Amino acid sequence: MFPAARFRGLTLSKLPGIHTPSYSAAVNPRCYATGNRPPINLGVHFVPQQQAWIAERFGKFLRVMHPGLNFLIPLVDSVRTIQILQELVIQIPSQSAVTADNVTLHLDGVLYVKVHDPYQATYGVEDVETAVTQLAQTTMRSELGKITLDHVFKERENLNYNIVESISGAAHSSWGLDCLRYEIRDITLPERVKDAMQLQVEAERRKRALILESEGIRESDINKAEGRKQAAILASEANKQEQINEAEGEARALLSVAQARAMSINHIAESVAKDHGVSAASLNVAELYVSAFSNLAKEGNTILLPGNAADVANTVTQAMGIYGHLHKSAVQQSAATPTLPSNQQSIDPASNS
Secondary structure, eight states, X not given: OOOHHXXXXXXXXXXXXXXXXXXXXXXXXXXXXXXXXXXXXXXEEEEOTXXXXXXXXXXXXXXXXXXXXXXXXXXXXXXXXXXXXXXXXXXXXXXXXXXXXXXXXXXXXXXXXXXXXXXXXXXXXXXXXXXXXXXXXXXXXXXHTTSOHHHHHHTHHHHHHXXXXXXXXXXXXXXXXXXXXXXXXXXXXXXXXXXHHHHHHHXXXXXXXXXXXXXXXXXXXXXXHHHHHHHXXXXXHHHHHHHHHHHHHHHHHHXXXXXXXXXXXXXXXXXXXXXXXXXXXXXXXXXXXXHHHHTGGGSOSOOOOOTTTTOHHXXXXXXXXHHHHHHHHHHHHHHHSOOOOGGGOOOOHHHHO
């Protein structure tokens, strides 16, 4: 029996008289990358799932051994390498790249590939993992040289897509690999560039704050001006309506006064036409004359008096004479004027006087 310490670092295929190729492939399946020796050909091989073994006869390619039971001729045939058909993850080491605006970046990534042609993956390139890693690094440098630093962060997804397309074009047909996706993991900037970007961010934020403040002040001034405008409009409309209302009130008052005056004149004319009407009119004129003289000294210091101010009877007689003359002229004019229809008759001559 072998001691446990000696047994830990060995595979069962290395023990004398025991050959289990499936266990050997499971322990370290990426034989093409690690350099482990392929299993010894004893004639019968069990290929695990998602693996492909490359068999050679006298050093020349024979066939691809697929999962399951496979037979080879001992001493004549041999297993060249084992290709893993599962999706593989390849760490892309950190590297430096220069952007279009001459900024040096340090970045690394992760590449996901899958073998679709074991023959090309074995014979197309000596070390497929190293070849894919170097191609990913050179492609990353080339793509970063086309864009500026600001677009590296904005178009990170497009950058990953362009790298995948570039690697797939070279690796698919020549190396038997499908590049599934590429992800930039870390991007390291120089300290001075970081400080400049921080200052740029702060300046941009201050700019936005000032813009927002100015827009707020502008909106406030606009609202205040709009309020003053609306207040002026409402005040003018109120003043206009007030003047209209006052004019309408004055018009109605004048109309009422005129109507009342017309009715008063009609009543006076009717009263004069009756018996003793002239005597009543003379009495009214005398009363008005006396009332006017009593108010003369109340409105000013200068008083104008007629020469015969004490002769009230003479004044009343003159006033009644004037009234009689006007009444006679109005009667003669109405007699000379043709009679109009009832709806177009003129008012009483006394109202015209």
